[in-house]
Amino acid sequence: MKFVAVTSCPTGIAHTYMAAEALEQVGKAAGHEVSVETQGSIGTEEVEHSVIDAADGVIFAADLEVKGRERFAGKPTIDVGVKRAVHEPQKVLDEAIAAVEAGPVVAAPGVADKAPAPARVDPRTVSTATRVRQWLMTGVSHxxxxxxxxxxxIALSFMLAQVAWGGAEGAIEVTGVDAAAVLASFDPTSLQDWSVVLLKTGQLTFSFLVPVLSGYIAFGIADRPGLVPGFLGGAASVFIGAGFLGGLVTGFAAGFIALWISRWKVPKGLRGIMPVVVIPLLSSALVGILMLVVLGRPIAALMEGLTTWLNGLPASQIVLLGLLLGAMMGFDLGGPINKVAYTFAVTGLATEGLASDATQYKIMAAVMISGMVAPLALALATTVRKKLFTDIERENGKAAWLLGASFISEGAIPFAAADPWRVIVSSTIGSAVTGALSMAFGVTLVAPHGGIWVLPLVGNALGFLLALVAGVLVTTALVVLLKHTRSNRAEVEATQAAAVPVGA
Incomplete structure (x- = not known):
């Protein structure tokens, strides 16, 4: 059989391409042809229309809304999450084969020599929870x-400011400078002026976060009609102080309102102005009133309370928070739970004041360091105890060094797929240790990504390295111990089987 697949994940980095490779390999091994379209962070590599026309079935392995879904209409289709394609590619392929067999393909009347068309289309059964997650991840990924x-x-601005002002207080000094005055008399030879420009540029980039989140959640629900009210709702959330919680609310509200208006049955004469006038006007007005008058103040109060609570946490509780966030980062290695912890960190990072010792910067550091633990630990384990791993796993271990150092937790996924409970238990415990130690050491980070490569931007770099090494060693020791136990048990069982007399 011939299949065409589409893969996409929230970040569009690792799972997107790992799922594509897994589906292609399992298809080839089974004698089928699988052509994959990756809708990743670097763009979409579209498959040709002729390939789609010739396909017997379609596999959507996506956590986001599939772009150009209409191109695949009329084909037996299955819709699964991207992680299933990574962990269970054979089962996904089997489901696709079953979908094709359930919907037989017949030639259209009078066109027997052309590409066949399916006699019927099986309706896709996608749960409401899956749809909500796809809409949310569409916003997060953008x-x-x-x-x-x-x-x-912003992190680079702080580094430059420390040099320009001759000390650590430079990170505070640069935030008090009047950016407009600096830009009016900008001096290209002044490090202070450059630090102000970088800071303002980073702040302006951050100012788009909530509108983009809200706008693309609405886009995931209603397509292009959702963009205007979604962005407007996000901007209203920022204006009133409702932050990211407000952006989430307006994203869903704008999407459903725009979808509702776009489905109105109107006279033909009005259809032309619906998408450019009526839908954006009415949906934006409704979303603006909803946020500015009804929901904005209560959500803003909730956000203010959350920020106050975080900054007021005593040392013991902040260590427990680090332990919890670390465990979440290590549990599903780039999956939904991992993304919840990461999103919590980066959204707080975007709304936190610029004090260098702010609690949210400690949270960001704990989350990033914890996310580096699993791939580095598996890379180390494949180096020190090679016999416990297959040849393929040892090769994956070589790549995991760079992936872990770059804060790409997905580098540990091939190991978790092959031996789930041993790897996940080890990763969760080791990452939790790292998160707790990071908080205890007071490590801070103003950059949301980068791994070891942003070490110059870390507050307490020694604490960063100690927390990371501790978690890696704990995870490595647990993985080796659990795998060694399995290996010994397998040898005992093999010996006992060999000792049983023939015919017994």
Missing amino acids: MIPFVAAGGIL
Whole structure:
């Protein structure tokens, strides 16, 4: 059989391409042809229409809304999450084969020599929870590049300011400078002026976070009609102080309102102005009133209370918070729970004051260091105890060194897929240790990504390294111990089986 697949994940980095490779390999091994379209962070590599026309079935392995879904209409289709395609590619392929067999393909009347068309289309059964997650992840995936760019620009500004002002207090000094005055008399030879420019650029980039989150959640629900009310709702959330919680609310509200209006049955004469006038006007008005008059103040009060609570946490509780966030980062290695912890960190990073010792910067550091633990630990384990791993796993271990150092937790996924409970238990415990130690050491980070490569931007770099090494050693020791126990048990069972007399 011939299949065409589409893969996408919230960040569009690792899972997107790992799922594509897994589906292609399992298809080839089974004698089927699988052509994959990756809708990742670097864009979409579209499959040709002729390939789609010739396909017997379609596999959507996506956590986001599939772009151009209409191109695949009329084909037996299955819709699964991207992680299933990574962990269970054979089962996904089997389901696709079953979908094709359930919907037989017949030639259209009078066109027997052309590409066949399916006699019927099986309706896709996608749960409401899955749809909500896809809409939410559409917003998050578009927001993350703004977080990364803005966070690193601000971090670079702080570094430059420390040099320009001759001390650590430079990070505070630069925030008090009048940016407009600096830009009016900008001096290209002044490090202080450059630090102000970088800071303002990063702050402007951050200012798009909530509107982008809200706008693309609405886009995921209603397509283009959702963009205007979604962005407007996000901007209203920022204006009134409702922050990211407000952006989430307005994203869903704008999407459903725009979808509702776009489905109105109107006279033909009005259809032309619906998408350019009526839908954006009415949906924006409704969303603006909803946020500015009804929901904005209560959500803003909730956000203010959350910020006050975080900054007022005693040392013991902040260590427990680090332990929890670390465990979440290590549990599903780039999956939904991991993304919840990461999103919590980066959204707080975007709304935190610029004090260098702010609690949210400690949270960001704990989350990033914990996310580096699993791939580095598995890389170390494959180095020190090679016999416990297959040849393929040892090769994956070589790549995991760089992936872990770059804060790409997905580098540990091949190991978790092959031996889930041993790897996940070890990773969760080791990452929790790192998160707790990071908080205890007071490590801070103003950059939302980068791994070891943003070490110059870390507050208490020694604490960063100690927390990371401790978690890696704990995870490595647990993985080796658990795998060694399994290996010994397998040898005992093999010996006992060999000792049983024939015919017994």
